[in-house]
Amino acid sequence: MTLTQTVQGVRAVVYARYSSDAQRQTSIIDQVRRCTRRAEDEGLTVIRQYADEALKGWNPERSQYQAMLLAAEAGEFDVLLVDDLSRIFRDVGTQSSVLNRLRILDIRVIAVADGWDSAARGSKLTAGIKGLMNEHYSDALGEATWRGQEGRIVSGLSAGGAVYGYKTERVEAPGAKSGDYACRRIINEVEAEVVREIYGLFADGHSPAAIAELLNARGVKGPRNGLWSRNAIYGDKRDLSGILNNPIYRGEVVWGRSQFLRDSGRGKRVKMRIPESKWTRVSAPELRIIDDDLFAAVQGRLARTAQKGDAIRKALANPAARSGADGKYILTGLLRCGVCGGPVSSTGRDRFGCSARHNRGTSACSNAVKFSRSLAEREVLEALQAQLFSPSAVERFCELVAQEYTQRAGTDSHALSKLTKSLGATEKGIAGCLAFIEAGNASASVAKRLADLEAEAAATRAEITRLRSQRPVTEEDLLQLREGAIAALRELPVLLAGSEAEVRHLLSSLVGEATVRPVENGAVEIRLTGHVAGLLSLQSKRTRRNDSAKEIGPAEPAGPMLGNVVARARFELATFGL
DSSP: OOHHHHHHOOEEEEEEEEOSTTSOHHHHHHHHHHHHHHHHHHTOEEEEEEEEESOOTTOTTOHHHHHHHHHHHTTOOSEEEESOGGGTOSSHHHHHHHHHHHHHTTOEEEETTTTEETTSTTHHHHHHHHHHHHHHHHHHHHHHHHHHHHHHHHTTOOOSOOOTTEEEEEEEOTTSOTTOEEEEEEEOHHHHHHHHHHHHHHHTTOOHHHHHHHHHHTTOOOGGGSOOOHHHHHOBGGGTBSTTTOGGGGTEEEEOSEEEEEETTTTEEEEEEOOGGGOEEEEOGGGOOSOHHHHHHHHHHHHHHHHHHHHHHHHTTOTTOOTTOTTSSTTTTTOEETTTOOBEEEEETTEEEEHHHHHHOTTTOOOOOOEEHHHHHHHHHHHIIIIITOHHHHHHHHHHHHHHHHHHHHHHHHHHHHHHHHHHHHHHHHHHHHHHHHTTOOOHHHHHHHHHHHHHHHHHHHHHHHHHHOOOOOHHHHHHHHHHHHHHHHHHHHHHTSOHHHHHHHHHHHEEEEEEEEOGGGOEEEEEEEBHHHHHHHHHHHHHHOGGGGGGOOSSOSSHHHHHHHHHOBOOOEEEEO
């Protein structure tokens, strides 16, 4: 039992969160106050508070939420207090897995407003019911918000979201009580002139990339005050995105073309297109910027361009092919421009170049060099095997790992000594506070100081435990590492001969940095660095595919310390020109 548990009861932490504009900082304060009052009633000592502001409950990447989970894993507290379970979770799956993990860690969870306690009989059943209710509430809230936005559109109001060429003004919401306001769009004449220019230039035969470069060269701000790109102008016909596709410019608002759905597993929102039959169309002649004739001319050219693309795909006998498609080639997403740092991607048939220059013009990047995609693919694959991941490179890597380990072992020993001394000083401070309290001098400031010292001591103990748990790396570990890397080298040529999708995925783990920089006479230089951990993972994947291959050696380096060294290690640069 810890000192805190003996003298002041069980260690507790509070987690609070608010997510919407309707909730403010006071919501956090109210939640903490209710949880603190419950802790006092239970005889618990609150040693720390975690609070996430303006973040949705389905997002697991909340920083304070993650910090609380790490503290739980480190054994820094015994009880977690929340105002209600929806403050932590918004979906049943995450709630079930996290509550189960906290139960394994012997951490009690109390939801004050829900009247729920993980220590109570039947808590699993009631938690499941509350989780379903919270998830249903979240879904129902989303549906209600969607209906409300649709109602605003039908009423001629804005449902949110900026559209280039327009601004908003506040108006009294129809049917609402006095003082309630909504927003409606009106034409922004400065931006409207830019829209008219874009339509006129495209109808006259200029490409979206050329239009973007022209506007950027003149310093005309694009959507969200950024640079213009060909995609911002051309967009996608499927969801009417882009300046040239959006019917709002001819006086028709089309709403509900896409929807963002939450992916709680990845903590992100995923865009989903909605079938055209479910779109909401509203006539809005007051928002017209482009006349019907010019709009029709632009749509005609867009249709001819699409037909040309279909013909090219048919000629290539590849229905999935499209110019500049993400993920089509093995180097897509791997190369970066050495001038601006942006991605290098397809700029035409068998041509690669700086995406920023291609889409936004010289204002975004000065690198105008384009090079053969197929030649670059061959050269990169050859460089991987001949230079980056050669037997001699593996030998050099193993030598560096041994040197790194020796240096880190000394550093960790010094850090352990320093932490032990710091823990002694902190515990002395805790003893002083307790003596002060026992002498009848208790106060809020002393209690806070004691809680801070206890939290500091817990963190220090966790770090000391981590350092002491590091298993020493032996000569046998280093030998196994070397054998595993050499075995992976034997596997590499076979894997690099796989499908384009397989090779692209493989390169993402093998290659760290891959920069393309222009040199003399219109040529480019590609510089690569290799990830050692990616090479070693090849053997891990092979072993999982074939259990009979275990005689080859270990899939991954033994021990967390050696694993961390390997994860940061890189092979030397391989440089070649095209």
